Amino acid sequence: xxxxxxxxxxxxxxxDRGAFYESAxxxxxxxxxxxxxxxxxxxMEAPSxxxxxxxxSEKAKVFQAMRPLRPxxxxxxxxxxxxKEPGVAKNSDVETFCALRLFIDSWRWEGVxxxxxSGKYLAxxxxxxxxxxxxxxxxxxxxxxxxxxxxxxxxxxxxxxxAVALAARVKLAGKxxxxxQRELYLFEDQPxxxxxxxxxxxxxxxxxxxxxxxxxxxxxxxAVVDPVLKTHLRARPYxxxxxxxxxxxxxxxxxxxxxxPRPKEAPG
Numbered sequence: 606x607x608x609x610x611x612x613x614x615x616x617x618x619x620x621d622r623g624a625f626y627e628s629a630x631x632x633x634x635x636x637x638x639x640x641x642x643x644x645x646x647x648x649m650e651a652p653s654x655x656x657x658x659x660x661x662s663e664k665a666k667v668f669q670a671m672r673p674l675r676p677x678x679x680x681x682x683x684x685x686x687x688x689k690e691p692g693v694a695k696n697s698d699v700e701t702f703c704a705l706r707l708f709i710d711s712w713r714w715e716g717v718x719x720x721x722x723s724g725k726y727l728a729x730x731x732x733x734x735x736x737x738x739x740x741x742x743x744x745x746x747x748x749x750x751x752x753x754x755x756x757x758x759x760x761x762x763x764x765x766x767x768a769v770a771l772a773a774r775v776k777l778a779g780k781x782x783x784x785x786q787r788e789l790y791l792f793e794d795q796p797x798x799x800x801x802x803x804x805x806x807x808x809x810x811x812x813x814x815x816x817x818x819x820x821x822x823x824x825x826x827x828a829v830v831d832p833v834l835k836t837h838l839r840a841r842p843y844x845x846x847x848x849x850x851x852x853x854x855x856x857x858x859x860x861x862x863x864x865x866p867r868p869k870e871a872p873g
Contacts, residue, residue: 607756608860609647610720610735611640614727616846618684619701624692631703632681635723637830641668642818643734643763644719648709661819668825672708674833680704682850683840684726700840701725704853707829720857726845731866732763746774746784755786755861765868767793 613635619626626634645664652659682702688695702724709719736759755772762768769791774784818826841850848865857863 606714606717607737607739608718608720608857609644609737610857610864611643611722611733612735612863612866613640613723613732614729614848614866615723615725616727616730618725618845619687619690619693621691623690626701627693627697627699630681630699631701631723631725632679632705632830632834636703636705636721637826640721640723641826641829643732644707644709644721645822647734647736648711648714648719650713657813661822665819665822665825667709667711668822668829670709670711670714671825671829672710673829673831674705674707676833676837678706678856679833679837680850680852680856681837681840682724682843682853684724684843684845686845687725698840702727702840702843702849702853704849704856706856718860720860720863722849722853722863724843724849728846728848729866729868731765731868733864733866734761734763735864736760737861746776746782755864757786760788760864762866762868 645667648667649663652663681700684701687693687701688697704722707719707721737755738757740756757774758772760770770788772786772788775787776782776784841852843850848863854862
């Protein structure tokens with residue numbers, strides 16, 4: 606793998622949760638909580654069995670292998686007008702957007718950067734993962750220079766609907782060995798299925814712990830973010846309905862650019 610991106614974006618603000626967000630912020634509320642769980646499910650080794658205890662053990666190993674974050678691994682942002690929301694301090698430095706670079710020091714993921722970002726008042730509401738593959742050592746296509754676009758990749762959409770896409774460069778008709786990147790796209794929609802929090806609540810009442818996190822995994826995950834909870838740069842302002850502050854682009858620049866989800870794309 607060349608790199609992995611995880612984006613959880615929301616096209617609305619904190620709404621009536623300003624006081625809560627003042628005590629939490631995006632890093633605590635979304636990155637350490639939701640996005641770390643996605644990373645663990647993607648990065649874990651195959652569990653020894655189908656029981657959720659085996660899955661929890663492999664996820665815990667991922668958190669324990671995560672390298673603690675440093676201030677230059679993190680970009681914090683705050684959307685325009687946040688300080689005017691009810692319950693928000695007039696000089697607040699709480700982040701409503703967070704992007705970070707993460708490394709997992711394991712045999713499988715050594716040297717592969719993981720880029721995570723989430724924020725309020727972004728361009729769309731979606732959760733997607735992009736796994737970008739390394740290009741081959743020799744160019745297979747005459748026009749496959751880095752400037753022509755992304756390398757082959759896998760794309761997973763988790764919300765607002767489920768989809769999986771595999772992108773590969775396909776040779777165009779003719780004698781010249783040039784190509785065009787195409788996606789094989791699988792879309793699935795199940796109307797009427799339980800919302801995520803509805804399922805968590807019903808699982809909790811039924812005593813099913815499959816979707817919950819074990820104590821040692823919780824402690825290991827918090828140890829990753831603890832160094833930057835108080836030691837960090839100030840939140841950078843960003844306009845509403847964009848993709849966050851420009852500094853977020855700089856953090857990923859050495860490995861390309863962010864993939865922006867397109868939740869309204871038609872199934873293909």
